Amino acid sequence: MHTYSANSPEAISRILALTMIVDGHVSPSEVHAMHHASSLQQVEVHDDTFDRTLRELCEDLLDEAANRRAGMVEIDPALMDHLLMEIRDPLLQIRLWRAMVDIIQADGFLDGRETTLVRRAARAWFGEESAEDAFTTAVLA
Template sequence: MHTYTANSPEAISRILALAMIVDGHLSPSELHAMQRATFLEQVKVDDDTFDRTLRELCEDLLDAAANRRAGMVEIDPVLLDGLLQDIRDPLLQICLWKTMVDIVQADGHLDGRETTLVRRAARAWFGQDRAEDAFTTAALAS
């Protein structure tokens, strides 16, 4: 897996890309949801950085896949937690989590893998033991 500096545009882009592809496809509505996030310009996430990081993430996930022929790529929970720990700034965590929620809800279908990712991010960043309830409440309110 590529390594990026904590809080870097690449580390941010990787989490956003993961939110988009975790359900097995990238939806145009998810991409639009990300592009509406106003904080991305401030943290220097531009189209080129995002596109490069998305490509690197896909390559890394395929390289790590145990069974490519099955058509499913799973990410190890320990690895996922490590990727989430690359975002250390509390304000950035809040902005990124909100954008992740917007992304996973953008296509009108909430996949279980998307829910797992967002809940895991809430636990990693906010220490919420009840992140599942918080996310479910946020998802239903939208």
């Protein structure tokens, strides 16, 4: 797995990319949501950085996949938590989490893998007790 500096554009891009691919596909509405997320306006993630990081994430996940032939890649929860912890700045965590919610809602379908990722992010960044409430509030907003 590639290693990126905490709070770096690559670490941010990887979380955004993970949010898009966790359900098995990237929809155009999710990409649009990322580019128009008001919570990310002050975060500098350039298209080339995002594209490179998305490619590296996919390569890393395939390299670590236990059964490539099945056509599905399971993301280890410990790996997911490790990637989330690369975002350490509290304000960045809030902005990124809101963008993640916008992305998973963009296609009009909430996949269980998407909600699991967003809940894990809320637990990692905001604490166990607020994870469920934060997600529910964001989805209903």
